Amino acid sequence: MDENHIDELYNWYTPARIFIFNLPQSENLILTFNSNCPDILYNDIFIINRNYTSNTIYTLNGLNQLIIELNGTIDIKFKIEWSNYKNKFIFKDNSKLNIQNLDLIKIYEF
Numbered sequence: 001m002d003e004n005h006i007d008e009l010y011n012w013y014t015p016a017r018i019f020i021f022n023l024p025q026s027e028n029l030i031l032t033f034n035s036n037c038p039d040i041l042y043n044d045i046f047i048i049n050r051n052y053t054s055n056t057i058y059t060l061n062g063l064n065q066l067i068i069e070l071n072g073t074i075d076i077k078f079k080i081e082w083s084n085y086k087n088k089f090i091f092k093d094n095s096k097l098n099i100q101n102l103d104l105i106k107i108y109e110f
Contacts, residue, residue, distance in 0.1 A: 006108055009033065018108040021057070023089060023100045030089065030102070032057065048091075054082035057102060058090035065097040066090055 006018060015033035022029055032048065050057050058066075064074055071078045087102045 010108075010110060014110075016110060020105045020107075021089070022103040022105050024103055025100050029105070030057065051080075051082045051085075054086040054088075055102070056082055056085045056088050056090065058085075059092065062091035062097065062099075065092045066099075069097055 009015070009018060009031065013033060013035040015035060018031055018033045020029055020031050030048075032050070046059070048057050048059055049063070063080075066080070067074055067078050070080075085099065089100045089102050091098050
């Protein structure tokens with residue numbers, strides 16, 4: 001990841017901030033930002049969600065799989081105890097729930 005990538009993302013989406021997280025278990029980085037242009041997707045970008053109180057980042061498929069594993073079935077009223085997933089990334093990988101630690105590396109502010 002270099003400054004050119006950050007500049008390119010900024011030029012496409014004009015976010016106020018870009019957060020860069022490390023996934024220590026996989027050597028991958030995650031860049032997150034809010035966008036007002038949901039119809040435009042850059043290479044390798046997918047939509048994720050965030051619980052701000054616990055700094056949990058998750059995909060909807062990952063959240064649904066977590067609910068199934070905790071509750072036995074999908075239930076939109078099921079309450080997640082977000083404090084159990086503080087600073088985690090929850091996603092579904094090859095049909096399996098995957099929960100990894102997140103380490104904030106840098107915040108770019110524009």
